[in-house]
Amino acid sequence: MARAGFKSVNEYIASQPVAVQGILERVRSAIRKAVPGAEEVISYKIPTYKLPSGPVLYFGRWKRHYSLYPATGRVVAAFKNELASYEVSKGTIRFPLFLPVPVKLIGRIAKFRAKELVERERAKTATAAKRRA
Numbered sequence: 001m002a003r004a005g006f007k008s009v010n011e012y013i014a015s016q017p018v019a020v021q022g023i024l025e026r027v028r029s030a031i032r033k034a035v036p037g038a039e040e041v042i043s044y045k046i047p048t049y050k051l052p053s054g055p056v057l058y059f060g061r062w063k064r065h066y067s068l069y070p071a072t073g074r075v076v077a078a079f080k081n082e083l084a085s086y087e088v089s090k091g092t093i094r095f096p097l098f099l100p101v102p103v104k105l106i107g108r109i110a111k112f113r114a115k116e117l118v119e120r121e122r123a124k125t126a127t128a129a130k131r132r133a
Contacts, residue, residue, distance in 0.1 A: 026101040034110035053121040
């Protein structure tokens with residue numbers, strides 16, 4: 001992996017091998033299109049997309065794959081069939097660099113995660129309101 005300490009997603013992608021930069025741009029574009037209101041930052045030294053309620057998705061490039069995080073239990077269950085051909089482990093979905101970027105799938109996962117965060121925030125607010133009552 002390339003050096004750490006990136007200040008922007010542009011810098012992160014530019015630091016990667018030329019052959020991989022286009023792949024990462026497609027991943028980035030899919031997430032940004034799916035969650036246009038998300039703030040694009042670097043967190044944990046990788047690209048991160050955040051909403052006020054928390055991080056939607058992270059992605060990072062490794063030697064032979066790129067990964068999306070977090071692969072929550074709900075995400076894995078909701079996309080079980082579509083993720084069957086990819087390596088999925090606790091919290092991580094790995095996509096081989098040699099396969100086409102599943103742009104539509106990544107977009108749907110990003111939208112699902114955004115909805116998951118909103119639902120979690122609503123549940124917290126409802127619980128807090130009940131405690132105050």
